[in-house]
Amino acid sequence: MIRISADKCIYSMNSQNPPVTEVEPGATVVFETKDCFSNQLHAETDLLASLDWATINPATGPLRVRGARPGQVLAVRIEDIKVALQGTMIAGPGIGAVGKHMTHAQTKIVPVEGGEAVFGVSDSGDSGLRLPLRPMIGVIGTAPAPEAGDIPDGTPGVHGGNMDCKLIGAGTTLYLPVFVEGANLAMGDLHAVMADGEVVVCGVEVAGEVTVKVELVDPAPGRSTGPVLETDDAFYCIASGPSLDEAAAQALDDTLAFLRARLTLPANELGMLMSLVCDVQICQVVDPLKTARVRIPKTAFGRHRLEF
Ligand code: CA
Ligand code: CA
Numbered sequence: 001m002i003r004i005s006a007d008k009c010i011y012s013m014n015s016q017n018p019p020v021t022e023v024e025p026g027a028t029v030v031f032e033t034k035d036c037f038s039n040q041l042h043a044e045t046d047l048l049a050s051l052d053w054a055t056i057n058p059a060t061g062p063l064r065v066r067g068a069r070p071g072q073v074l075a076v077r078i079e080d081i082k083v084a085l086q087g088t089m090i091a092g093p094g095i096g097a098v099g100k101h102m103t104h105a106q107t108k109i110v111p112v113e114g115g116e117a118v119f120g121v122s123d124s125g126d127s128g129l130r131l132p133l134r135p136m137i138g139v140i141g142t143a144p145a146p147e148a149g150d151i152p153d154g155t156p157g158v159h160g161g162n163m164d165c166k167l168i169g170a171g172t173t174l175y176l177p178v179f180v181e182g183a184n185l186a187m188g189d190l191h192a193v194m195a196d197g198e199v200v201v202c203g204v205e206v207a208g209e210v211t212v213k214v215e216l217v218d219p220a221p222g223r224s225t226g227p228v229l230e231t232d233d234a235f236y237c238i239a240s241g242p243s244l245d246e247a248a249a250q251a252l253d254d255t256l257a258f259l260r261a262r263l264t265l266p267a268n269e270l271g272m273l274m275s276l277v278c279d280v281q282i283c284q285v286v287d288p289l290k291t292a293r294v295r296i297p298k299t300a301f302g303r304h305r306l307e308f
Contacts, residue, residue, distance in 0.1 A: 009059055012152045015184075020062065023063065027065075033189070034188065038055040038056065059188040062143060079170065080210070083112055083133065084208055086206070089107070089202050095200065097197065136166050136169045138189030140161075140176075142178055144157065163238055172230060191203030228258065234297050237296070238293045239291070
């Protein structure tokens with residue numbers, strides 16, 4: 001099995017990044033990943049001010065998938081996510097969506113043990129809250145189109161990137177558009193736990209490794225949109241924009257296109273059904289672009305069970 005070490009990483013996604021290795025479609029690959037701070041914060045005395053910002057949000061890769069062509073879709077089946085035994089969080093004045101309430105710059109070490117993140121503070125003064133792990137991938141994307149230029153890993157977009165969608169975890173499949181030959185997949189920014197919104201601008205940031213299987217899909221004309229996540233019971237169209245309103249509007253446009261390519265219903269009927277069964281949800285509200293997703297239940301359309 002191919003393993004890509006965490007030192008083989010990029011800090012922005014663009015069409016010119018050379019691949020670090022290549023595989024055939026159907027291959028299983030392990031991406032070893034640093035945390036979003038490039039593992040620079042080791043202790044609670046290491047504050048954000050000490051960071052080398054040039055190495056924020058490393059994404060391991062890119063991986064070239066032989067034969068991938070622009071216009072195709074790369075299906076990334078996420079088979080497993082392992083996280084390290086220690087995660088990190090930060091908070092501070094002006095940082096994130098609740099930054100105006102934060103009193104000082106703080107780094108918090110969050111041990112990971114027994115399938116839980118040990119938050120370490122509680123009202124009752126005991127050893128603290130323990131939260132069940134929900135490992136997820138914050139940054140995952142293909143190389144963007146040449147005309148999109150250089151997109152920092154911290155920014156999400158139609159290529160994926162820093163979507164910070166808490167549902168991108170083991171057992172799901174992420175469908176990403178292919179813009180360059182080979183697709184050039186990269187990923188990083190694992191979170192051991194994170195809630196929708198990511199309100200202080202981080203989850204439990206953690207190093208780790210992700211096992212994925214990569215396959216190529218030829219979408220029928222009109223079927224290709226931005227990133228789509230498949231879980232056991234639903235698809236999610238994920239989109240980003242300058243505001244949450246714009247992100248949600250794009251995710252809804254993508255959802256309508258997704259449904260029109262698979263169902264023969266008139267647009268009005270589809271719109272009404274979307275209004276009944278497709279939940280508009282928030283991925284994150286703190287990155288340079290905000291990210292929303294629309295949930296499309298697989299079995300909500302009568303005899304049609306939706307497939308990608
Ligand atoms: Ca992130
Ligand atoms: Ca992060």
